[in-house]
Amino acid sequence: MSLVVIASLLFAIGLYGVFTRREIVIMLACIEIMLGAALLLAVGLASIAAPVPTGSAAGGSVEAFGLIVLVVAAAEAAVGMSLALRLGRDDGIVRSDDIQEVQE
Amino acid sequence: MLNDTLVIAVGVLTLLGAVVVAVIGREPLRVVSGLGVVFLGLALLFAGLGAGMLAAAELFLYVGGVLVIFLFVLMLTPSRGEDEPGVTSRHDSLAFTIALGIAVLVIIVLRQLEPSFQAPLPITSLQDVAEALTGEYLVPFEIAGVLLLVALVAVVAIMRGDDE
Numbered sequence: 001m002s003l004v005v006i007a008s009l010l011f012a013i014g015l016y017g018v019f020t021r022r023e024i025v026i027m028l029a030c031i032e033i034m035l036g037a038a039l040l041l042a043v044g045l046a047s048i049a050a051p052v053p054t055g056s057a058a059g060g061s062v063e064a065f066g067l068i069v070l071v072v073a074a075a076e077a078a079v080g081m082s083l084a085l086r087l088g089r090d091d092g093i094v095r096s097d098d099i100q101e102v103q104e
Numbered sequence: 105m106l107n108d109t110l111v112i113a114v115g116v117l118t119l120l121g122a123v124v125v126a127v128i129g130r131e132p133l134r135v136v137s138g139l140g141v142v143f144l145g146l147a148l149l150f151a152g153l154g155a156g157m158l159a160a161a162e163l164f165l166y167v168g169g170v171l172v173i174f175l176f177v178l179m180l181t182p183s184r185g186e187d188e189p190g191v192t193s194r195h196d197s198l199a200f201t202i203a204l205g206i207a208v209l210v211i212i213v214l215r216q217l218e219p220s221f222q223a224p225l226p227i228t229s230l231q232d233v234a235e236a237l238t239g240e241y242l243v244p245f246e247i248a249g250v251l252l253l254v255a256l257v258a259v260v261a262i263m264r265g266d267d268e
Contacts, residue, residue, distance in 0.1 A: 003149070004214045006115035010122055010142075012207035017126025019199030025177055029139050030126050032170065036146045036162075043155050045214075060232030064241045066150075066158040067233070070165055071248045075255035077170050081177050082259040088181025090265070 003044045010037035022095040024084045028077065035073045039066060111152055118145025132178035139174060143167050157233050 010033060017030030046062040087093040121141030129135035143166040151159035237245045 002112050002115060003153075005211055006111070006119065006149070008207040008210040008214075009119055011210070012203040013119065013122040013126050015206060016199050016203040017122075019203070020196055021126065025174065025181065026125065026129065026135060029135060029174060032139070032166075033122050033125060033142055036142065040146060040149055041210075041214075043150060043153055043158065060229075060234075060236035061240055063155050063157045063233045064236035064245075066155060067161055067237070068241065068244050068248045070158070070161055071252060074165055074170060075251050077173065078255050079258050079262070081173050082262045085177050085180060086262055086265060088177070092182055094181050 004041065007037045007041040007044065010034075010040070022097055024087065024094060024096055025081075027096065028080045028084065031080075032073065032077060035069075035076075039069050039073075042066070042069070111149065114145050114148045114152070118142055118149070121145060132175070136171060136175045136178060140167060140171050143171060157230065 014030045014033035014037060017033070018027050021027055021030065043062060043066055046065075084094075087099070091098075093099060118141065121138045124138030125135050125142065129138055143162060147159045147162040147167070150156075150162055
């Protein structure tokens with residue numbers, strides 16, 4: 001139960017940060033926190049959904065699934081960071097509100 | 105393998121790191137430090153769950169890679185004035201309500217799984233993970249590789265921009 005509470009609160013804190021913070025980099029960091037919380041919950045629940053004996057191949061599939069999720073999250077972080085860096089370096093934009101002003 | 109007290113201690117530390125990032129962090133180093141605590145906490149929790157390979161990947165990929173990129177980006181982009189509050193949204197209370205509501209909803213829905221939740225994952229070797237990646241998860245594994253390549257090209261394209 002404690003893991004469910006921890007993962008849920010971690011997700012909620014990340015969500016709150018995405019809603020309230022305006023700095024693009026910090027919003028990305030909050031999204032990473034949310035992804036980590038979801039992965040923690042998925043790995044934690046895996047032991048309940050399909051309990052498997054030690055040494056079986058099914059045990060490896062849980063970690064394989066987690067690794068693929070980590071790769072996707074890292075790709076998202078790389079693209080997001082490059083966008084944030086480009087906006088900050090070239091246009092001086094560090095907040096998401098300012099992107100709207102540039103569009104107008 | 106899962107000591108409940110240890111899980112709670114690491115979990116609380118992770119949550120504190122997340123609070124520093126999402127709510128009170130203003131200076132780049134504090135935000136990156138908070139994010140580092142979150143990633144380390146997640147890695148410890150993965151290790152506690154028996155997913156050692158995932159814990160190592162979290163350490164290498166996030167603490168060693170993503171965190172450094174965050175630090176570089178925070179250092180290379182201009183910062184705002186010190187007098188601005190960390191949270192500037194007009195919808196703080198609404199955001200807090202939505203976030204807390206989702207957390208409570210998830211906890212209530214998953215509460216029924218409580219009795220069996222402390223069962224650790226089976227101990228797996230690298231061979232098990234490799235067999236899963238090249239067998240059952242071959243297609244997602246290949247797609248993840250293509251996604252990484254596309255992300256790499258996208259990053260290069262974004263950073264080059266209109267230079268030509």
